[in-house]
Amino acid sequence: MSRALQRRENIAGYLFMLPSLIFFAGFVIIPMFICILTSLTDANMHDKAMLGNFIGLKNFVELWQDADFLEALRNTFLIVIVSVPAVCAFSLWVGSAIYKMHSAALSAFRCIFYLPVVTGSVAVTVVWKWMYNNYYGIFNYVLKGVGVIDKNINWLGDSKYALWCIILILFTTSVGQPIVLYVSALGNVDQTLVEAAEVDGATDMQAFWRVKWPQMMPTTLYILVITTINSFQCFALIQLLTSGGSGTNTVMYYIYYTAFKLTEQSGHFGYANAMGVILAIFIGALSALQFKLAEEK
Numbered sequence: 116m117s118r119a120l121q122r123r124e125n126i127a128g129y130l131f132m133l134p135s136l137i138f139f140a141g142f143v144i145i146p147m148f149i150c151i152l153t154s155l156t157d158a159n160m161h162d163k164a165m166l167g168n169f170i171g172l173k174n175f176v177e178l179w180q181d182a183d184f185l186e187a188l189r190n191t192f193l194i195v196i197v198s199v200p201a202v203c204a205f206s207l208w209v210g211s212a213i214y215k216m217h218s219a220a221l222s223a224f225r226c227i228f229y230l231p232v233v234t235g236s237v238a239v240t241v242v243w244k245w246m247y248n249n250y251y252g253i254f255n256y257v258l259k260g261v262g263v264i265d266k267n268i269n270w271l272g273d274s275k276y277a278l279w280c281i282i283l284i285l286f287t288t289s290v291g292q293p294i295v296l297y298v299s300a301l302g303n304v305d306q307t308l309v310e311a312a313e314v315d316g317a318t319d320m321q322a323f324w325r326v327k328w329p330q331m332m333p334t335t336l337y338i339l340v341i342t343t344i345n346s347f348q349c350f351a352l353i354q355l356l357t358s359g360g361s362g363t364n365t366v367m368y369y370i371y372y373t374a375f376k377l378t379e380q381s382g383h384f385g386y387a388n389a390m391g392v393i394l395a396i397f398i399g400a401l402s403a404l405q406f407k408l409a410e411e412k
Contacts, residue, residue: 150388150392151388153167153384153385153388154174154175154389154391154392155172155174155385156168156169156170156385157170157173157174157385158384158385158388159383159384159385167384167385170385174385174386174388174389175392175393177386178386178389178390183364183369184366184390186362187368187369188366190278190362190363190364190365191346191347191349191366191367191394193282194278194282194285194346194365195343195346195347197282198286198289198342198346199339199342199343202290202293202338202342203335203338203339203342205290206290206293206294206297206338207293207335209224209228209297210298210301211297211301213298214301214302221298224294225294225295225298228294229291229292230291231291232288232291236288236351237351237355239288240284240352240355243280243356244271244355244356247270247280247356249268249269249270249271249272250267252267254268255268255270271357271361272361273361274361274362277357277361278361278362278363280356281352281353281356281357281363284352285345285349289342289345289346293338293342296337296338297331297338299334300330300331300334301327301331303330304326304327304330304331305330308330309326309327332409336405336406336409339405339409340402340405340406343398343402343405344398347366347394347397347398348367349365349367350365350367350371353367354371359372366390366393366394367394369390370387370390370391371387373387373390374387374388
């Protein structure tokens with residue numbers, strides 16, 4: 116291929132990419148830099164330019180003295196630590212159990228588990244809110260019927276239960292995509308290696324961990340990273356169910372609350388962006404750690 120032809124093809128390729136690049140730069144790259152810059156200011160929503168006065172790292176210093184932020188950070192990490200391993204383990208178990216089924220049964224199971232993913236978050240939340248209702252919710256009805264509890268529990272109003280209720284909903288809405296991915300990954304495993312291991316006397320469990328599991332590591336890494344990011348960014352459930360009350364405040368909700376609910380005082384917009392920067396650092400660090408551990412495997 117001549118250099119002139121190669122140059123024309125490269126130009127044509129970049130021209131096709133240009134609309135996506137403009138969109139990505141306008142709605143991701145530029146806002147990201149604005150977020151970092153305003154995190155170093157006392158910007159608030161009352162300023163027309165929302166640039167504020169430069170205050171350096173003051174917002175970041177105050178964050179670690181803010182009891183509400185520290186509580187939100189603890190809750191966020193609890194959600195991540197509980198939901199990510201649970202989603203991955205459950206998805207792997209279900210995927211392993213159904214991937215050899217008949218195509219009709221396999222499609223039915225995948226549809227059932229994937230349905231919450233494509234259902235609107237508001238609709239899902241309304242159903243769960245009814246189930247958790249402390250007067251006529253199905254959980255209290257069933258548990259009282261079998262004698263587990265004597266009186267109704269205020270699931271979303273009691274700090275002992277509220278955050279775990281949120282984690283349960285997040286779990287049910289997060290397993291659909293990983294199950295589909297694991298079914299696909301198991302179907303692409305090199306069966307000749309599995310048969311060779313079985314001929315050598317490997318049990319089903321040994322064949323799975325020694326042969327199948329290493330071949331599924333790219334899929335597992337993707338699931339871990341995506342699930343971690345989604346868990347860190349848990350917001351809609353908190354907003355619609357508890358509005359951050361009952362000990363369910365998370366970093367994402369606290370960012371929203373600080374930026375848009377407390378705008379009558381100065382500095383909140385920059386302060387919220389500082390929290391966004393901290394959250395991005397945590398997400399990036401955990402994602403890098405997951406990539407590193409996957410490479411060692």
